[in-house]
Amino acid sequence: MTTVQSPPTPPTAIKRPRVVARTGLYAVLAANAAVVAWFFVQAGFASNALIVLGRLTGLYAALIMAFQLVLVARLPWLDRRIGMDRLTSWHRWTGFGILWTLLAHVVFISFGYAQGTDVGPIGEIVDLAETTEGVLRAVVAFFLILVVGAVSARYARRRLAYETWHFIHLYTYVAVVLAFTHQVAVGTTFASSSAATAYWYGIWSVALGSVVLGRAVLPLWRNWRHQFRVTAVVPESDNVVSIYISGKDLDQLPARAGQFFLWRFLTADRWWQANPFSLSAAPDGRTLRLTAKAAGEGSAALRHLKVGTRVFAEGPYGAFTALHRTRPESVLIAGGVGVTPIRALLEEVHGHAVVIYRVGSDRDAVLYDELRDLAIAKGADLHLVTGPPVPDKLAASELARLVPDIAERDVFLCGPPPMMNAVLGSLRELDVPGPQIHFERFSLAG
The missing domain is CATH 3.40.50.80 (Nucleotide-binding domain of ferredoxin-NADP reductase (FNR) module)
Structure with missing residues (x-):
């Protein structure tokens, strides 16, 4: 030793930004849950209790789905205060919340509409899918959510490669679009008033806009602005290497010590692969440095990078x-x-x-x-x-x-x-x- x-x-100053951000998220979700309930009551009730419960669970499934998109949008304000790992964990649990509320929605609606008929709940779903606009899209969305939920269960997740899991998970966005078009087509509460319609369009616009902003617009803009390139490759040991990266206006990049980036080194064989590596030196406005241990083929190849290699970096991320x-x-x-x-x-x-x-x-x-x-x-x-x-x-x-x-x-x-x-x-x-x-x-x- x-x-x-x-x-x-x-000593240094004391702050509690995580508490503020977490409390703010809870407050926003609770306020929207109250608004959804208010619009639901204003729209009036259906003929039987099962249909009432089915419509209510469907609305809350839509709200949770929109909230889930915000959690994984990688918005800088949330990420640096809560952290990507915690946001990802919340995203996982809200995903299971969506699964159960959608399941309740399907069960209540099918049994509710089947009351007084002789076709049964399954027959009622088939009949609605054939005769009612938007229901078939909702059925497809529901089965996509079931598949994503199944592969996200801990037992399955441990047995799937990340790339396979991620590819299947992308179908969630297809399910979101199908669910939204279903809500537009047959949502009683959605169309009950101009205020309700504007509210739901606003919710979905914020959710989808957050994903586009955080996952596409912001990374593309930052890389266009900063033009990252490898300036030095320094072996630290037999299996550890440091990569120095420079660019334009790095003093304007909002990176802090302890954060990480998703790094794509734009070589012919590695441009498609993104790896999360932390900064191993505090940003100084001129250079970024990452230090990586050879834990696989991708990280082992870093010591062979050439000076001048273009880099596409997503981030900075993390609340550490x-x-x-x-x-x-x-x-x-x-x-x-x-x-x-x-x-x-x-x-x-x-x-x-x-x-x-x-x-x-x-x-x-x-x-x-x-x-x-x-x-x-x-x-x-x-x-x-x-x-x-x-x-x-x-x-x-x-x-x-x-x-x-x-x-x-x-x-x-x-x-x-x-x-x-x-x-x-x-x-x-x-x-x-x-x-x-x-x-x-x-x-x-x-």
């Missing part, structure tokens, strides 16, 4: 930044190549910091020399913790020994999932409050 110590620096500080002092815990955002964060954080870098051996400590020099310059304490996984050298007792006042500090954590899960358990044992623990799994889906 190596330790570097210097005097602490003054100093924006979320709640205490004047901090602990930065890194495992393996998870040191990259931690090293960048150390440049930006103010107040006394303790850095804990966990690796198997000294030779695995990528960027350690930079981290040591930066720790001295920043007045931080640096601990290099080496050795095999067992015994756990980041157990609660070890963390308490390294940082006795850890419960009074913000904790930033990045590393391999098993290590992160173990450290999160140790932090709970040490009664570190949840709002003081900051981590991001850098997951795009699932």
Whole structure:
């Protein structure tokens, strides 16, 4: 174990942007749920309770679907305050909410319209699909949602390649369009008044517009403006390489230490592949740097990139930044190549910091020399913790020994999932409050 110590620096300002953003999202969703209920009541009720429930569940399915699109639109204001991993998790659970509300909608409507007839609920759906405009499109949308829901279940998701899962998931957008046209064609509440019609057009315009803005317009505009190119390729070890990227007006790029980009290196064999890599140095307005470990064919090929290669970068993404500080002092815990955002964060954080870098051996400590020099310059304490996984050298007792006042500090954590899960358990044992623990799994889906 190596330790570097210097005097602490003054404390920093305290903010709670995640709470504000999360509360704002909940408030917007609750307000829209109330508006939907009001328009529903204003439209009047159907002849039996099942049809009433069917129409209401259909409206709420449409509202949740629109909300779900906003969650994955990658809007900068939401992403930097909540984080892509949490937004993706909420998107997953709202997806199951859509599945169940649509299932309830189909069951209530089919049984409701089948009352007093001899065709039964299945026959009623077939009859409605054949005779009523928009119902067949709704049936197709429902089956697409069922397929997407099935492949998104944890059992199936673990057995599918990300590319396969993502391709199937794209059919959700087809389902959204079909569901909207169904609502326009037969939605009683949709057409009950000009105000209701304007409201629903507004909801869908905001949802779909958010996706187009966040997933297409903003990335295209930023890449056109900044013209990213590779300026240097520097091997850090046998299996780790740093890529330096420059461009125009990088001082206007709203990137922060701890964030990541989806990088596409526009070579003949790699232009189609996007990989999420964190910044390994705080943006300085002139250069961006990523540091990647060879974990597959794509990342291993990075060391062969040529200077001058064009880069298409989507981002910056993530809420793993100093924006979320709640205490004047901090602990930065890194495992393996998870040191990259931690090293960048150390440049930006103010107040006394303790850095804990966990690796198997000294030779695995990528960027350690930079981290040591930066720790001295920043007045931080640096601990290099080496050795095999067992015994756990980041157990609660070890963390308490390294940082006795850890419960009074913000904790930033990045590393391999098993290590992160173990450290999160140790932090709970040490009664570190949840709002003081900051981590991001850098997951795009699932």
